[in-house]
Amino acid sequence: MQTLTTRSKVASNKKMTFVEKLYLPAIMGGMALTLKHFFKKKVTIQYPEQKREFAPVFRGQHVLKRDENGAERCTACGLCAVACPAEAITMTAAERKPGEEALYREEKYASVYEINMLRCIFCGLCEEACPKEAIFLTDRMVDTDYVRKNFIYGKDKLVDPLNNPIDVSKRETRETREFKTHPEFTHNKLNTKSLK
Amino acid sequence: MTFSLFIIYKIVLVVVVFLISLVIAMYSTYAERKVAAFMQDRLGPNRAGPFGILQPVADGVKMFMKEEIIPQVSNKFLFILGPSIAMFTSCITGAVIPWGTSLHLFGHDFSLQVTDINIGILYIMAVTSIGVYGIMIGGWASNNKYSLLGALRASSQMISYEVAMGLAIIALVMHTGTLSLKAIAAQQVGWHWNVFYQPVGFLIFLVCAFAETNRTPFDLPESDSELIGGYHTEYSSMKLGFYLFAEYINMFISSAIMSTLYFGGYNMPLIGRLHLSPNTAAILGVVFLFAKIFFFIFFFMWVRWTVPRFRFDQLMNLGWKILIPLSIFWVAITGFVTLMIHR
Ligand code: SF4
Ligand code: SF4
Numbered sequence: 350m351q352t353l354t355t356r357s358k359v360a361s362n363k364k365m366t367f368v369e370k371l372y373l374p375a376i377m378g379g380m381a382l383t384l385k386h387f388f389k390k391k392v393t394i395q396y397p398e399q400k401r402e403f404a405p406v407f408r409g410q411h412v413l414k415r416d417e418n419g420a421e422r423c424t425a426c427g428l429c430a431v432a433c434p435a436e437a438i439t440m441t442a443a444e445r446k447p448g449e450e451a452l453y454r455e456e457k458y459a460s461v462y463e464i465n466m467l468r469c470i471f472c473g474l475c476e477e478a479c480p481k482e483a484i485f486l487t488d489r490m491v492d493t494d495y496v497r498k499n500f501i502y503g504k505d506k507l508v509d510p511l512n513n514p515i516d517v518s519k520r521e522t523r524e525t526r527e528f529k530t531h532p533e534f535t536h537n538k539l540n541t542k543s544l545k
Numbered sequence: 546m547t548f549s550l551f552i553i554y555k556i557v558l559v560v561v562v563f564l565i566s567l568v569i570a571m572y573s574t575y576a577e578r579k580v581a582a583f584m585q586d587r588l589g590p591n592r593a594g595p596f597g598i599l600q601p602v603a604d605g606v607k608m609f610m611k612e613e614i615i616p617q618v619s620n621k622f623l624f625i626l627g628p629s630i631a632m633f634t635s636c637i638t639g640a641v642i643p644w645g646t647s648l649h650l651f652g653h654d655f656s657l658q659v660t661d662i663n664i665g666i667l668y669i670m671a672v673t674s675i676g677v678y679g680i681m682i683g684g685w686a687s688n689n690k691y692s693l694l695g696a697l698r699a700s701s702q703m704i705s706y707e708v709a710m711g712l713a714i715i716a717l718v719m720h721t722g723t724l725s726l727k728a729i730a731a732q733q734v735g736w737h738w739n740v741f742y743q744p745v746g747f748l749i750f751l752v753c754a755f756a757e758t759n760r761t762p763f764d765l766p767e768s769d770s771e772l773i774g775g776y777h778t779e780y781s782s783m784k785l786g787f788y789l790f791a792e793y794i795n796m797f798i799s800s801a802i803m804s805t806l807y808f809g810g811y812n813m814p815l816i817g818r819l820h821l822s823p824n825t826a827a828i829l830g831v832v833f834l835f836a837k838i839f840f841f842i843f844f845f846m847w848v849r850w851t852v853p854r855f856r857f858d859q860l861m862n863l864g865w866k867i868l869i870p871l872s873i874f875w876v877a878i879t880g881f882v883t884l885m886i887h888r
Contacts, residue, residue, distance in 0.1 A: 376852055383584040383851045393588040 405519040408471040408486040412515045413508045422483035425459035432478035437468035466491045466500040485517040562639045570793035571601040580846040608786040620686040627683025628787035634676040635794040641665040643727045645811045645831040665726035677703040684776035695775025699766035705864035710753035712872035716746045716879040730810030740807040745875045747807045754799045761849040800841030
């Protein structure tokens with residue numbers, strides 16, 4: 350039979366020899382080992398100062414992306430809320446007024462968009478459901494807080510800051526990028542036209 | 546030396562020894578955590594002050610701030626008496642240890658030993674035997690089964706290992722011919738350390754010292770995985786602190802005793818060749834003694850983070866069936882050899 354590990358040892362109940370019974374050689378061997386570890390390089394990562402890099406697929410706090418012109422991509426279709434297994438997302442839709450084209454990409458937008466970070470299980474299904482490539486999970490941790498109501502993140506915390514957008518390129522698939530930039534797609538054409 | 550000077554000098558010495566014991570116990574907790582961490586490839590406490598040097602202070606403040614709880618069902622008097630005895634006995638053992646030779650100041654000789662009683666070793670044995678009462682009374686007064694079990698284990702363990710320890714000391718005394726710690730330390734000038742004459746005796750003493758101080762691998766009285774906290778399960782705040790502190794002071798004192806009895810105490814090999822003034826030599830001796838003590842404290846911790854805990858029957862087996870016969874055998878050998886030499 351193939352063994353599962355190369356380090357397995359067959360246990361035996363053979364009588365211990367006199368030297369083994371003395372225990373002292375074994376204890377000294379153990380102490381030599383611990384002493385060796387005493388001088389080894391430490392593996393500790395000093396957290397607040399040093400951070401360990403996240404995997405590219407890490408799913409942390411969400412961001413609501415803007416498009417390349419700075420308009421919010423979300424159209425308040427509600428698909429993310431439907432997809433969410435934890436029912437963490439709520440939103441209120443509103444109609445875009447004339448003159449707000451630079452703020453909102455589509456005619457309908459989310460005037461209120463809230464994610465309850467205590468309910469969220471960071472599964473990333475909202476991200477997958479979104480047809481507008483608006484919501485992404487990022488490599489940021491959700492901050493701690495003392496009161497529950499502060500964990501309901503509104504648009505103020507979720508929408509991408511205008512001046513320094515959060516980089517989600519690691520989470521964007523090739524299809525996503527194509528979807529956003531390919532000139533053949535109508536929505537890409539639409540957008541450039543409406544802004545002109 | 547006038548009487549008042551004598552009193553002042555003794556009081557100063559007592560206070561200094563007391564303070565040193567406390568500070569070393571304090572920093573032993575820090576060292577223990579650091580050693581543990583380093584042996585497990587971690588860094589240990591390093592946030593309070595540079596390298597975490599202020600950690601013991603933070604721990605102390607925390608201990609004091611904790612709520613003082615005396616269980617309703619406990620015997621209040623005994624409950625308080627327990628940690629007090631533990632602390633008291635561990636503090637008074639330092640009195641007979643010769644910390645150095647003597648300092649010659651202002652035309653007087655100041656011996657660096659609080660008191661040189663001619664039965665120093667017996668005194669230490671006696672005081673450590675009283676130490677078990679602290680644990681036993683505390684565990685009994687808590688009125689908690691875990692505490693009681695811990696106390697029972699502590700008392701049976703200490704009584705068992707005291708026998709072997711006593712026998713090891715008898716062998717040592719047969720070799721040195723005196724019970725006074727000062728004389729024993731003075732005998733071991735140069736390389737005449739007792740450990741070279743009494744290797745087996747030292748080994749027995751060392752194992753028993755681990756058992757007497759309730760350190761791993763013999764920490765059954767407080768084995769956290771089985772008995773929650775053992776005899777101090779019900780204790781909180783500074784009463785718990787006293788127990789923990791007493792353990793570290795015990796460790797310090799037994800390191801000092803081991804250094805004095807077997808490793809030449811304040812004696813340094815080759816120091817005689819340097820032709821230092823007596824005072825400098827005395828101070829260097831103290832430093833050297835403390836170096837040995839620190840090594841032993843480190844050794845205590847080193848063993849703790851290497852060897853797993855014994856099972857209780859294994860502990861009793863080791864004590865009664867191995868260490869005691871071995872020590873009797875060693876006493877016989879020592880007696881025989883001594884007889885041969887002095888014939
Ligand atoms: S990550 Fe999952 S749980 Fe969190 S909001 Fe999105 S769909 Fe809901
Ligand atoms: S984030 Fe995407 S899925 Fe959710 S409402 Fe906006 S557009 Fe629709």
